[in-house]
Amino acid sequence: xxxxxSGAGIAGLASAIQLGSRGHDxxxxxxxxxxxxxxxPIDIRGDAVAAVADLGLLEEIQRRRVRMSERTWxxxxxxxxxxxxxxxxISDSADDIELLREDLVRVLADALPATARIRFGDSIAAxxxxxxxxxxxxxxxxxxxxxxxxxxxxxVGADGQHSxxxxxxxxxxxxxxxxxGVYFALADHPRExxxxxxxxxxxxxxxxxxxxxxxxxxxxxxxxxxxxIAFDHRDLAAQKRILTDAFAGHTSWRIPELLDAARxxxxxxxxxxxxxxxxxxxxxxxxxxxxxGYCPAFLSGRGTSxxxxxxxxxxxxxxxxxxxxxxxxxxxxxxxxxxVSFAQGRAESGRDxxxxxxxxxxxxxxxxxxxxxxxxxxxxxxxx
Numbered sequence: 001x002x003x004x005x006s007g008a009g010i011a012g013l014a015s016a017i018q019l020g021s022r023g024h025d026x027x028x029x030x031x032x033x034x035x036x037x038x039x040x041p042i043d044i045r046g047d048a049v050a051a052v053a054d055l056g057l058l059e060e061i062q063r064r065r066v067r068m069s070e071r072t073w074x075x076x077x078x079x080x081x082x083x084x085x086x087x088x089x090i091s092d093s094a095d096d097i098e099l100l101r102e103d104l105v106r107v108l109a110d111a112l113p114a115t116a117r118i119r120f121g122d123s124i125a126a127x128x129x130x131x132x133x134x135x136x137x138x139x140x141x142x143x144x145x146x147x148x149x150x151x152x153x154x155x156v157g158a159d160g161q162h163s164x165x166x167x168x169x170x171x172x173x174x175x176x177x178x179x180x181g182v183y184f185a186l187a188d189h190p191r192e193x194x195x196x197x198x199x200x201x202x203x204x205x206x207x208x209x210x211x212x213x214x215x216x217x218x219x220x221x222x223x224x225x226x227x228x229i230a231f232d233h234r235d236l237a238a239q240k241r242i243l244t245d246a247f248a249g250h251t252s253w254r255i256p257e258l259l260d261a262a263r264x265x266x267x268x269x270x271x272x273x274x275x276x277x278x279x280x281x282x283x284x285x286x287x288x289x290x291x292x293g294y295c296p297a298f299l300s301g302r303g304t305s306x307x308x309x310x311x312x313x314x315x316x317x318x319x320x321x322x323x324x325x326x327x328x329x330x331x332x333x334x335x336x337x338x339x340v341s342f343a344q345g346r347a348e349s350g351r352d353x354x355x356x357x358x359x360x361x362x363x364x365x366x367x368x369x370x371x372x373x374x375x376x377x378x379x380x381x382x383x384x
Contacts (some may be wrong), residue, residue, distance in 0.1 A: 007159030011290025011307035020116035041102035048305035119197035163292035182273035194217035282329035302343035
């Protein structure tokens with residue numbers, strides 16, 4: 001089959017490998033000019049480990065493994081550690097793998113087969129499915145933002161939480177998005193990249209600011225509770241204003257310094273913690289994979305794993321279907337839906353752990369983590 005994949009993130013790259021290695025002719029179209037490598041470390045959990053093993057990439061991914069949870073602490077206003085961040089406790093198994101998002105993206109991109117290629121700086125502007133869901137004559141006519149056109153047997157929307165494919169085929173984002181009351185931002189902090197120290201997370205009620213060091217980089221991380229905010233996800237200046245306003249008046253710990261880093265970063269990443277809920281992830285010859293179809297919110301820690309299992313299940317069911325997309329898509333959904341339901345159900349607990357709403361809730365959280373931690377809190381002192 002001739003297949004178009006929208007998006008060169010983890011879901012798109014994994015889909016291209018899985019489909020291309022099974023003999024399909026795959027084109028990945030990516031709005032950005034290059035791969036997006038920024039982001040905090042991610043986790044590969046449960047059956048997603050088998051998905052990367054199926055790609056022949058498990059050994060390389062294990063070689064790049066990091067253990068952020070072993071050196072990450074909640075701190076007080078003086079920077080002194082008060083409780084461990086329970087990343088290890090929320091993993092499902094010792095076999096789960098934590099690694100840098102950049103490393104996983106590079107590993108996947110390097111593994112693309114000769115039957116798959118990426119076209120950067122372009123995106124899908126319009127889709128017309130001819131209605132022949134089954135049979136050799138069916139297809140999707142695509143018009144791209146660049147003015148190009150093409151006809152494909154299948155289109156895979158793997159273009160993230162703000163998916164253009166989902167909007168074009170399933171309706172506006174507001175129809176399917178469930179806001180979880182949290183926003184998240186990530187900014188480069190180059191001045192801290194060469195310094196040593198543990199990763200630190202500091203809370204004020206309903207807000208979190210953190211400094212993480214990994215892979216020779218340092219990043220400022222922010223989360224805050226909020227009702228839905230209307231903004232353009234491509235308007236960087238507006239996003240910086242929203243972030244600054246959310247932390248206005250908070251000057252304890254290193255919050256002003258981290259906000260300065262965010263305002264200076266030309267590639268600030270800002271998004272809402274939101275889930276995507278759809279009764280079906282396919283329509284005609286168009287199918288969604290990863291956050292485009294079933295974003296669980298980063299609070300669950302399972303978005304990467306869902307992207308990897310979804311890509312695998314889709315490719316396997318297309319191979320088994322004998323050229324029947326409708327049957328393949330239905331079986332893909334049946335296999336993937338339980339994973340999605342579980343992951344989306346975990347997001348609420350992640351929010352309450354990271355963003356206690358009051359000072360007393362922050363103190364109670366810290367006390368509970370200290371009591372359950374296997375390792376003692378390290379000696380006080382310094383800025384963590």
